[in-house]
Amino acid sequence: MNLRIWKYILLLVLAAGVATARAERPMLIHSHNDYTRCVPFYQAYAQHVASIEADLFLHDGRLLVGHDEEDLRADLTFGKLYVEPLVELFARNGGRAWRDSDETLQLMIELKSETDPTLRAVTELLDRWPEVFDVRRNPHAVRIAVTGRVPAPEDFDRYAPYVRFDGAWDVDYTPAQLERVALVSANFRDFSQWNGKGSILPAELPRLRQVIDRAHAWGKPVRFWNAPEGTTTYYTFYNLGIDYINTDRPETCAAFFADFGNKNFRIGDHRNAEEGVTGTKRLDKTTRDFRGFQNDKLQLSKGIDIYRPTYRNDGGQGPVRNVIFLIGDGMGLSQILAAAYANQGLTTLQMKYIGLQRNNALDAFTTDSAAGGSALATGERHANRHIAMSVDGEIYPSLSDYFHDQGRAVGVLTLGNVADATPTAFYGHSVERDNADELTRSLLDGRIDLLCGSGIRQFRERQDGIDLVGELSKRYTFARSTEALGQGSDPIICIDERMDEAAEESNLTLLADATRASIERLQRRSDRGFLLMVEGAKIDYAGHSCCLPGSVIEMLSFDLAVAEALKFADSNGETLVVVTADHETGGLVLLDGDEHTGRILGVYTSDDHTPAMLPVFAYGPGADRFCGTYLNTEIPRRIRQLTE
Numbered sequence: 001m002n003l004r005i006w007k008y009i010l011l012l013v014l015a016a017g018v019a020t021a022r023a024e025r026p027m028l029i030h031s032h033n034d035y036t037r038c039v040p041f042y043q044a045y046a047q048h049v050a051s052i053e054a055d056l057f058l059h060d061g062r063l064l065v066g067h068d069e070e071d072l073r074a075d076l077t078f079g080k081l082y083v084e085p086l087v088e089l090f091a092r093n094g095g096r097a098w099r100d101s102d103e104t105l106q107l108m109i110e111l112k113s114e115t116d117p118t119l120r121a122v123t124e125l126l127d128r129w130p131e132v133f134d135v136r137r138n139p140h141a142v143r144i145a146v147t148g149r150v151p152a153p154e155d156f157d158r159y160a161p162y163v164r165f166d167g168a169w170d171v172d173y174t175p176a177q178l179e180r181v182a183l184v185s186a187n188f189r190d191f192s193q194w195n196g197k198g199s200i201l202p203a204e205l206p207r208l209r210q211v212i213d214r215a216h217a218w219g220k221p222v223r224f225w226n227a228p229e230g231t232t233t234y235y236t237f238y239n240l241g242i243d244y245i246n247t248d249r250p251e252t253c254a255a256f257f258a259d260f261g262n263k264n265f266r267i268g269d270h271r272n273a274e275e276g277v278t279g280t281k282r283l284d285k286t287t288r289d290f291r292g293f294q295n296d297k298l299q300l301s302k303g304i305d306i307y308r309p310t311y312r313n314d315g316g317q318g319p320v321r322n323v324i325f326l327i328g329d330g331m332g333l334s335q336i337l338a339a340a341y342a343n344q345g346l347t348t349l350q351m352k353y354i355g356l357q358r359n360n361a362l363d364a365f366t367t368d369s370a371a372g373g374s375a376l377a378t379g380e381r382h383a384n385r386h387i388a389m390s391v392d393g394e395i396y397p398s399l400s401d402y403f404h405d406q407g408r409a410v411g412v413l414t415l416g417n418v419a420d421a422t423p424t425a426f427y428g429h430s431v432e433r434d435n436a437d438e439l440t441r442s443l444l445d446g447r448i449d450l451l452c453g454s455g456i457r458q459f460r461e462r463q464d465g466i467d468l469v470g471e472l473s474k475r476y477t478f479a480r481s482t483e484a485l486g487q488g489s490d491p492i493i494c495i496d497e498r499m500d501e502a503a504e505e506s507n508l509t510l511l512a513d514a515t516r517a518s519i520e521r522l523q524r525r526s527d528r529g530f531l532l533m534v535e536g537a538k539i540d541y542a543g544h545s546c547c548l549p550g551s552v553i554e555m556l557s558f559d560l561a562v563a564e565a566l567k568f569a570d571s572n573g574e575t576l577v578v579v580t581a582d583h584e585t586g587g588l589v590l591l592d593g594d595e596h597t598g599r600i601l602g603v604y605t606s607d608d609h610t611p612a613m614l615p616v617f618a619y620g621p622g623a624d625r626f627c628g629t630y631l632n633t634e635i636p637r638r639i640r641q642l643t644e
Contacts, residue, residue, distance in 0.1 A: 025048075025050060025103070025257070026238065026257050026260040027234070027237070027238055027242075027243070027244070027245050027257050028050035028051060028221060028243050028244045028245070029044075029047065029049040029050055029051070029244070029245050029247060029250060029253050029254055029257065030049065030050065030051040030052075030053065030106075030108070030223060030244045030245065030246050030247065031043075031044035031047075031049050031051065031052045031053060031247065031250045032053050032225065032246045032247060032248055033053065033055070033067065033248060034052045034053050034054060034250075035054055035055065035065045035066065035067075035076070035081065036067075036248070037250075040054075040065070040081045040082075041081055041082050041085050041086075042085065043250060043251065044250045045085075045089075045105075047250045047251055047253075047254035048098065048103075048254065049105075049250050049254065050103070050105065050106060050244070051105070051106035051107075051108055051145070051244065052082070052105070052106070052107055052108065053108040053109075053110060053147075054078060054081065054082050054107070054108070054109055054110070055067055055110040055112050055148070056078055056109055056110065056111060056112060056113070056118060056122065057069060057072060057112045057113045057118070058113045058114070058117055058118040058121050059072055059113070062074070062077060063077060063078035063079065063118075063121055063122065063125065064076060064077055064078070065077065065078055065081055065082075066112075067112075069112075078109075078122070078125070079125060082107060083125060083126070083129075086105075086107070086132055086133075086142055087129050087132055090129075090131065090132045095131060095138055095140055096140045097140065097142065102140065104140060104141070104142070104143055105142050105143070106142070106143040106144075106145055106182070107133075107142050107143070107144055107145070108145045108146075108147055108166070109122060109144065109145070109146050109147070109148075110146075110147045110148035111146060111147070111148040111149040111150070112148060112149070113149075114149070115149040115150070115151050116151070118149070119146060119151070119159055119163070120159075122144075123159060123160045123163060126144065126160075126162075127160070133162060134160075134162045135162055136161065136162060141162070143164065143182065144162055144163050144164065145164050145165065145166060145182035145183065146163060146164070146165050146166065147165075147166035147185060148166075150165050150166055151165070153171065153173055153174070153177040153180075154177070156177055156180040157176070157180070163180075164180050164181065164182035165180055165181055165182060166181075166182065166183060166184075166185045167181035167182070167183065167184045167185070167215075167218075167220060168184065168185075168186070169184050169186055169210075169211045169214050169215055169222075173218075178218055178220075181218070181220055182220075183215075183220055183221045183222065183223055183243070183244065184211070184214070184215035184218070184220050184221070184222045184223070185222075185223045185224070185225055186211050186222070186223075186224055186225075187224070187225060187226050188224040188225065188226050188227035188228075189226050191204060191207045191208050191211065191224075192204040192207070192208060194228060195228050196227075196228025196229060196230045196232055196233045197228075197230075197232060198232070199236075200236065208224075208240065209240070211224075212240060212241055212242060215243075216241070221243030221244055222242055222243050222244065223242070223243065223244035223246055224237075224242060224246060225246045227246055229246075229247055229248065229249065229253075231256060231591060231603075232591075233245075234253060234256050234257070235591055235592045235601055239592070245257075256603070259278075259546070261295065261549075262278055262295075262545075262546060262547045262548055262549065262550075263548055263601055263602060263603055264548065264549075264599070264600070264601050265298075265338070265342055265548050265549045265552050265599075265600055266342065266597060266598050266599040266600070267299075267300045267301075267302065267303050267342055267343065267598055268299075268300070268301055268302065269299070269599070275295060275296060276295055277291070277292035277293065277294060277295065278292055278293040278295055278298075278545045278546075278547045278550065279292040279293050279541060279542075279544065279545030279547060279550070280292035280545075283541060283544060284369075284420065284421070284433070284434070285434045285436070286417045286419045286420045286433075286434065286436055286455065286458065287416065287417050287420055287537075287541070289417070289454075289455075289457065289500055290416075290500055290502075290538075290541060291500075291501070291502075292502070292545070293502045293541075293542065293545060293547050293549070293550040294502065294504070295549075297502070297504040297505070298504070298547070298549035298550055298553060299505070299549070300505050300508070300553065300556070301505060303342070303343040303344065303556075303598070304343055304508070304556050304559065304560055305563075306343075306345045306346065306347050306350070306563075307347045307350070307563035307566055307567060308350060309350055309351070309566050309569075309570055309619060310570045311352070312570065312573070313569070313570075313573045313574075313620055313621055314352065314353070314619055314620060314623055315352070315353055315621075315622075315623045315624040316620075316621045316622075317621065317622075318573065318574060318621040319574050319621065320574060320575070320576045320620070320621050320622055320642045320643050321408075321528070321529035321572075321574040321575070321643075322522075322529045322530050322531075322532075322568075322572065322574060322575040322576070323399075323403075323530075323531045323532070323575070323576050323577075323578070323639055323643065324515075324519070324532045324534065324565040324568070324569070324575060324576070324577045324578075325376075325399070325531065325532070325533045325534070325578050325639070326533075326534045326535075326536070326558070326561060326562055326565060326577070326578070326579045326580075327373070327376060327422055327533065327534070327535045327536070327579075327580060327581060327582055328535075328536040328539050328555070328558050328579070328580075328581045329369060329373075329416070329422055329535055329536060329537050329538075329539055329540035329581065329582055329583075329585075330539045330540030330541075330542070330543040330544075330581065330582075330583065330584060330585030330586070330609070331536065331539045331540075331555065331558070331581035331584070331614070332581065332584030332585075332588065332610070332612050332614060333584075333612070333614075333615060334584075334588040334589060334590055334602065335539055335543070335551050335552075335555055335584070335588055336348065336349070336555065336615065337590060338548065338551060338552050338555070338588070338590055338600050338602055339551075339552045339555035339556055339559065341590075341593050341595065341598060341600050342552045342556075342598045342599075342600055343552075343556060343559075343598065344595075344598055346555075346556075346559045346562075347559050347560075347562050347563040347566060348559050348562045348579055348617055350566070351566075351577075351579065351617040351618065351619045351623075352619075352623075353617070353618040353619065353623040353624050353626055353627055354615055354616065354617055354618075354626075354627065355615070355616040355618070355626045355627045355628050355629065355630065356613045356614065356615060356616065356628075356629045356630075357580060357613065357614050357615075357616050357629075357630060357631065357632045357634070357635065358611075358613055358629070358630070358631050358632065359372050359375070359582065359583055359611065359613075359614060359631075359632045360611055361381070361382065361383060361384045362381040362382055362383045362391070363383040363384060363391075364383075364384050365611050366583070366608075366609050366610060366611045367384065367582070367583050367609065367611070368384045368385060368421070368433075368583070368609060369420070369421035369422055369433075369540065369582050369583065369609075370382065370384060370385050370386055370387050370421040370425070370433040371383060371384045371385070371386060372422075372581075372582030372583045372632065373387075373421050373422035373423075373424075373425040373426075373582045374386060374387055374388045374389075374396070374398075374421075374425040375582075375631075375632045375633050375636075376422075376425070376580070376582060376632055376635055376636060377398040377399055377400070377425040377426045377533075377636060378396040378397065378398050378399070378425070378633075378636060379396075379633045379634075379635075379636040379637040379640070380396045380633060381631070381633055382396075385431070385432055385433050385434075386430070386431050386432075386433075387421065387424050387425050387428055387429060387430045387431075387432075387433055387435075387439060388424075388425050388428065388429045388430075389429045389430055389431055391431070393431060395429045396429070398425065398426050398427070398636075399426065399531055399533075399636050399639060399640070400412070400426045400427055400447060400448055400531065400533075401447060402640055402643075403529075403530070403531040403643075404447045404448070406528065406529075406643070407526065407528050408526055408528050408529040408530050408531060409449045409450070409522040409523075409525040409526035409528075409529075409530035409531075410426075410447065410448040410449050410450070410522075410530065410531050410532075411448065411449060411450035411451075411452075411518045411521070411522050411530065411531070411532040411533070412426045412427055412448055412450065412451050412452070412453075412532075412533050413450070413451075413452045413453065413511075413514055413515060413518050413532065413533065413534045413535070414452070414453035414499065414534075414535040414537050415453070415499050415503070415510065415511040415514075415535065415536055415537050415538060415554075415557065415558075416453055416454060416499065416500065416535065416537025416538060416541075417453060417454050417455035417458065417500065417537070418440070418451055418452070418453035418454065418455045418458065418495065419436040419439055419440055419455050419458040420433075420455075420537065421433045422535045422537070422582055423451070423453060423533070423535060424439040424440075424442075426448070426533050427439075427442055427443060427447065427448050427451065428440070428442035428443075429442060436458045437462050437463050437464045437466075438464075440458055440459065440468060441464065441466065441468065443468075443472055443476075443493065444468075444471055444472065444475070446475050446491070448491075449491045449492075449522065449525050449526075449530075450485070450491070450492050450493075450494075450518055450521060450522060450525075450532075451476075451492075451493045451494070452482060452485060452492075452493075452494040452495075452496070452499070452514055452518065453494075453495065453496075453499045453537075454495065454496065454497050454498070454499040454500035455495060455500070456480070456495045456497065459472075459495065472493055475491060476490070476491045476492055476493045477490050477491065477492040477493070478492075478493050478495075479492060479493070479494040479495075479496075480494070480495060480496060480497075481494070481496050482494055482496045482498070482499070482510070482513065482514045482517065485514060485517035485518055485520075485521055486517040486520065486521070488521070488524075489521060489524035489525045491525075492521070498510060499511075499514075502538060502541075502550060502553075502554070503538065503550075503553045503554050503556070503557040504553065508553070508556065508557050508560065509557075509560055510557070511534070511536065511557050511558065511560065511561045512557070512560035512561045512563065512564050514561075515532075515534050515561040515564040515565065516564045516568075518532055518534075519532060519564070519565075519568050529574075529643075534561050534565070536554060536555070536557065536558030536561065538550070538554045539551060539554045539555055539558060539581075539585070540585045541554070542554050542585075542586075543584070543585025543586030543588065543604070543607075544585055544586065544607055544608065545607075546586060546604040546607055548588070548600070548602045548604075551586075551588065552600070562577075562579055565577045565579075566619055569619055569620045573621075574620075574621065575620050576618065576619070576620040576621060576622050576623065576639070576642060576643075577617075577618065577619040577620055577623075578616065578617070578618050578626065578635065578639065579616070579617040579618075580614055580615065580616040580617070580632075580635060581614045581615075582632075583609045583610070583611075583612075583614070584609065584610045584612040584614060585608070585609050585610070586604040586605070586606055586607065586608075586610070587604055587605030587606040587610045587612075588602050588603075588604055588605075589602060589603055589604075589605060590602045591603060613629075614632075616635060621642070622638075622642040625638050625641075625642065626638060
């Protein structure tokens with residue numbers, strides 16, 4: 001495909017708004033050697049970079065783009081590659097570089113041939129479109145910065161006022177000269193030999209900071225050229241306060257810094273908070289009412305308390321009357337670690353008996369919540385989308401059925417929709433997870449004593465013609481607030497729409513409070529013991545949304561519920577607590593952080609489930625049975641063995 005066709009396609013894409021504006025650039029991205037791109041200018045522009053560089057020669061009276069003179073081609077002119085596209089875009093975008101943004105674009109011109117004639121040829125060309133290149137005519141105009149063969153500071157005022165220059169950190173500029181300096185650039189290799197892996201040598205940091213500090217004292221951004229490039233470089237330079245990333249891979253660099261507020265978290269720090277909503281578009285049918293993570297609420301003013309267990313009955317051989325089975329939907333080791341660093345500890349990590357479970361589905365390498373949750377509920381491997389049922393339609397009894405048949409109370413509690421895959425695996429059966437009518441109709445069998453979560457629509461907007469609320473009210477107390485859990489001992493279905501909201505400071509204890517109340521109610525319900533499944537549903541939602549702050553806050557909400565389970569286990573002495581996940585969501589990778597402040601930086605490699613191995617934490621009598629490595633189906637099988 002030739003350059004002209006590429007240009008036409010990209011102009012159409014950009015006009016459609018792909019290069020959308022962000023509230024703030026966390027880093028200024030500089031497309032170094034931009035003319036080497038497959039499609040010069042447009043590739044970098046589409047990434048919404050802050051600066052684009054073109055190397056120029058004045059050759060036989062023409063401004064040609066190239067790194068070396070022998071590489072020059074008559075058709076690769078400065079006008080065709082950079083000036084004409086900018087003129088077209090400014091006309092299309094109402095006198096701006098981007099239609100929906102006040103951000104400006106810098107065009108850095110590296111003079112490769114003699115300074116004065118080359119620069120005068122440049123300004124002669126740019127002067128034809130002052131509305132595009134002269135900030136005196138248009139405050140949104142392209143900023144022109146000259147590098148390479150920069151004129152002496154005393155000659156700055158010989159050139160057009162809209163032209164500014166690349167500065168040197170060790171030059172003493174007069175105030176007037178400093179006004180003409182656009183940024184400060186330095187050769188990274190003059191200060192460090194770091195290769196972009198690991199950490200910069202401590203002995204090299206003071207010299208780098210000297211350059212950064214002087215540029216910032218002048219009020220100028222700083223750029224290091226001839227620097228390494230890669231993920232570690234990106235966040236290291238960000239942490240150092242370097243303003244421009246000098247990149248030969250603008251797509252990769254821009255992707256790293258895109259949506260940066262959702263890759264960072266620190267309790268008490270609101271600097272990365274963004275406007276708008278993250279998520280809501282990739283969830284399943286039953287969870288479509290979730291309104292997403294409200295970005296301005298994805299902060300906490302303080303961390304949560306950590307419960308220190310007594311370990312009095314931990315790992316012992318005593319009887320197991322009660323089981324509290326906590327499932328963090330989408331919770332992998334990285335989600336746990338992120339929350340642990342942010343909070344500087346978790347109750348979950350106080351549990352001493354730890355195993356690892358594999359969670360592949362029967363028909364796919366990567367499980368969904370239906371197969372994963374059903375395996376944890378029944379002890380049988382499942383095909384994706386199946387709820388406690390084989391591919392042939394055979395019903396697999398769940399732990400709920402097992403405990404009910406023993407005369408013990410059964411509770412299912414979720415910080416999400418009660419008709420979603422994980423909770424239904426503990427009370428329903430179907431070959432399709434979206435069969436909400438069929439699954440919730442299973443509640444009429446009366447085999448559970450407590451159900452709590454969100455999702456009133458699943459009970460009222462039905463296709464099967466059943467007045468499910470009316471029918472269930474004959475068997476259950478039907479409540480609309482979790483406060484009802486603490487009153488009485490009758491079977492209860494509690495549909496509280498607050499359980500559908502993302503965790504935030506105002507409701508962080510909602511799941512923990514419901515867990516405590518559910519334990520108390522199940523105790524009143526049966527003196528033979530109980531099973532309570534507690535799901536932290538929206539750890540998964542945060543993974544689908546690639547939202548690290550959401551993941552951390554949902555994890556902390558879940559950890560508070562774990563604390564309630566351990567407190568009861570310590571007071572009771574006959575309670576087994578098991579904490580695990582149905583799968584990991586998002587492929588979260590932690591890249592950087594600070595143990596002292598709790599700052600963490602992480603990126604997601606997917607917006608879906610991954611087949612990562614998952615931790616299994618156990619506490620109480622029989623907890624030692626959960627050490628080792630095994631399939632997820634082993635967890636309910638071992639629970640049954642311990643409660644026989």
